[in-house]
Amino acid sequence: MITVSVAGGSQPEISALVNRVNEEYPGEVRFAVFDTNINIADDTTWDYVHCESELAMAEKAVELVADEKADILLKGIIPTHTILKELLNKRHGLKTQKVLSHVALIDMPAKNKSFILTDSAMNIAPTTESMIEIVENVKQVAKKTGISKPKIALLSSAETFNPKMPSSVLATEVAEHFKDSEDSIVYGPISFDLATSEESCEHKRFEAPIKGDADILVVPTIDTGNTLYKALTIFADATAGGTLVGTKIPVVLTSRSDSTESKLHSLKFAMQQL
Numbered sequence: 001m002i003t004v005s006v007a008g009g010s011q012p013e014i015s016a017l018v019n020r021v022n023e024e025y026p027g028e029v030r031f032a033v034f035d036t037n038i039n040i041a042d043d044t045t046w047d048y049v050h051c052e053s054e055l056a057m058a059e060k061a062v063e064l065v066a067d068e069k070a071d072i073l074l075k076g077i078i079p080t081h082t083i084l085k086e087l088l089n090k091r092h093g094l095k096t097q098k099v100l101s102h103v104a105l106i107d108m109p110a111k112n113k114s115f116i117l118t119d120s121a122m123n124i125a126p127t128t129e130s131m132i133e134i135v136e137n138v139k140q141v142a143k144k145t146g147i148s149k150p151k152i153a154l155l156s157s158a159e160t161f162n163p164k165m166p167s168s169v170l171a172t173e174v175a176e177h178f179k180d181s182e183d184s185i186v187y188g189p190i191s192f193d194l195a196t197s198e199e200s201c202e203h204k205r206f207e208a209p210i211k212g213d214a215d216i217l218v219v220p221t222i223d224t225g226n227t228l229y230k231a232l233t234i235f236a237d238a239t240a241g242g243t244l245v246g247t248k249i250p251v252v253l254t255s256r257s258d259s260t261e262s263k264l265h266s267l268k269f270a271m272q273q274l
Contacts, residue, residue, distance in 0.1 A: 002029045002271060003069065007061035007083050008076030009033035010040050010048060013256060017263045018045055024264075029271075032070060034060045054078055058086040065249045066092040072270045074252045087251065097246035099123065099133035102225075102253070103141050104242030105269045106232055115196065116142065116150075116216040120225025121242065121253070128173045131218070135174060137245045138216055139184050144273045152178075153195035153214035154188025155224065159206065161189065167220035174218075185209045192217070192228075233262075241265030243273065250274070 006014060010033055021029050022045070031046035033039075034057045039048040051057040057078055064070040075083045088095055102121035107114045118138045123130060135152060142150040154171035162168040171188030178186035187210045193200040198212030219225035232238040241262055244251035250270035254263045 001027075002071050002274065003064075004029060004031050004072045004074050004267070005061045005064040005070035006031055006033045006046075006074045006076045007057045008035055008054070008078035009046065009074070010035035010037040011077045012040070013254075013260070013263075014074075014076045015041055015045070016260045017254075017267070020260060020264050021267065032061075032064055033076075035076070054082050055086075058083045062086045062089070062092055062094070066094055070249075071274055072250050072252060072267070074267065075254055077256060080253060083253075087247065094247045094249065096248055097133060097137055099130050099137065100244055100246035101134045101137045102242050103138050103245050104229060104240050105145075105265065106229075107239045107265070108232070108236060109239075110237055113196070115214060116145075117225065117229060117240075117242075118216065118218055120219060120222065120229040122222070122244065124222045126170070126220070128170060128177075131170060131174045131220075132177050133246075135178065135186060135218060138218070141243075141245055141273060142184075142216060145269075146272075147215050148183075150184050150215040151210050151213060152184055152186045152216040152218060153190050153210050154186065154218050155192055155195065155220060156189030157191060159190045159194055159208070165189075167224075170220050188218075190214075239265050241267070241269045243270045245273075 018031050033046045034049045034051050036051050065073050101119040104117045106117050119134050154174055156167040156171050161172050168189045175186055175188045194206050195214040201211040233240050244253055250273045252266045252270050
């Protein structure tokens, strides 16, 4: 039985998600919901705990995972900074890595293609040191989801080193750090098309350890990642769902604007990481 702790969960958006999960995983997933709102569901849907404030919602939801009584933390209708502040409270001991990062699973049925994208939601402009940590985080996610030796592409505008292009410099330095890695292939700088399209590689006669077959795309800035994430979901009909990693348990950060399908995708991705 997987237990999901939900801060701000007694809401129609979360109820719709829980109903979908219960349909697909009957009897396999339990939800513990913390909210200041009245309970909008019955006892068969979730376990409900009334809270007096948003802070109390965050505290109780995080305490449940910290006490190992829940496996996944899900942000419902509560400000992100409130849940993150409690998550990072040292008394819980939940942070395991130097850097927290966002990892998203992107599925593109029309292209029969899937890949992992990081970091489109947490780190604004990573330094070389923090980018190395982001790569380490996503390597662990890849292994948990069945990719034994992931091909990790460090994105830039082009595939050649350019000292005047910060993303190119960053990719070169990070790739150098991982050059002797035996559990992954970390390559960059590389452009998006060469990282994801074998046809583009053939057309450009591109030869590299990654030739259109990247398992993971690592973006140089949050602007690049956020734009790519939204462009793929809006214009390419991609299904995307992400989790926060670098903690003992997967954390699902949903948005009120996310579709039920997107929330479900994120939760399924989190379940794969257990």
